[in-house]
């Protein structure tokens with residue numbers, strides 16, 4: 001059977017950037033004989049407009065069945081007045097929750113042509129290609145007890161960092177699996193020096209490594225030292241695995257080593273399905289960009305690179321993922337720039353569709 005892909009373009013620039021991915025998917029069918037069974041659905045405001053809900057049960061069920069879901073973006077000012085229960089982002093949250101996507105992948109990848117965009121020196125970032133794996137469904141954002149209460153005559157705010165062994169083990173496995181498809185190196189980050197959950201984290205990652213992934217190189221770092229090393233010499237890393245809170249900070253910092261929001265892909269992975277591949281949702285990091293929606297100005301690269309991640313991590317097409325990333329690199333090297341990629345010196349921007357055409361070569 002052909003690999004199956006559910007495409008949910010969503011709102012704002014979502015459909016505009018997704019149209020360029022559709023052209024690339026067609027190209028794979030025509031030129032490379034790699035045919036995907038693509039179905040399209042509604043999510044976010046688009047789904048609310050059609051069905052009164054940001055995600056229908058039917059679309060949710062399809063998301064559980066396909067090999068991968070590719071989502072554009074959701075939200076927009078038109079929907080800000082809606083009740084919380086039907087807000088566009090609830091559609092995305094429902095997908096993440098019901099698919100149990102506990103492993104959030106945020107690459108920091110620097111295309112040579114954009115290396116001078118970074119606030120860091122060119123040789124520190126040029127050619128950078130690292131992946132932060134952030135645990136997404138547990139830890140201090142979810143742990144109990146939590147709340148604000150009175151103690152004596154003042155208020156106390158409480159959150160609890162809590163990780164079970166199995167929660168650590170599954171995200172560790174996800175990171176080791178990824179490392180095998182990349183540079184075969186994992187660095188685990190926690191604060192085992194001051195946190196009990198950090199001690200357990202380090203123990204469990206070490207055990208999983210010894211038992212199941214001893215072919216992968218493993219190191220450990222305290223998360224604060226890791227933040228420093230990420231800025232000092234990020235190329236020392238391949239895959240970094242860390243908890244929800246540290247991953248939130250480290251992945252935002254790492255992403256910005258390299259440049260524009262319009263360039264950043266992401267993936268959220270769950271447990272392996274019957275075919276051995278993880279449940280997966282791929283999406284650009286950016287939102288629906290209402291300020292430029294409908295004008296053909298959006299940079300489609302974040303969405304295109306999200307599809308490249310799907311090729312690599314869901315469809316087993318590592319060579320084709322490399323090919324697509326190289327096409328993006330070559331296009332940028334040739335000087336193609338959407339408006340978001342123009343520096344202070346300016347220049348003439350190309351449109352969303354022109355960028356898609358340039359990448360297709």
Ligand code: NAI
Pocket residue numbers: 013017072073074075076077089092261262263283284285286287288289290291292297298299300302340
């Ligand atoms: P945003 O990411 O949509 O836009 C921030 C800025 O970056 C804007 O100036 C926008 O024009 C620019 N930008 C974003 N993507 C771009 C691209 N591909 N090419 C060129 N420029 C790009 O974030 P914002 O403005 O905070 O949120 C707008 C809407 O998107 C809100 O309704 C928000 O809730 C939603 N949102 C949805 C997300 C998702 O679907 N995962 C994530 C973040 C925000």
Ligand code: MG
Pocket residue numbers: 248249252
């Ligand atoms: Mg964040």
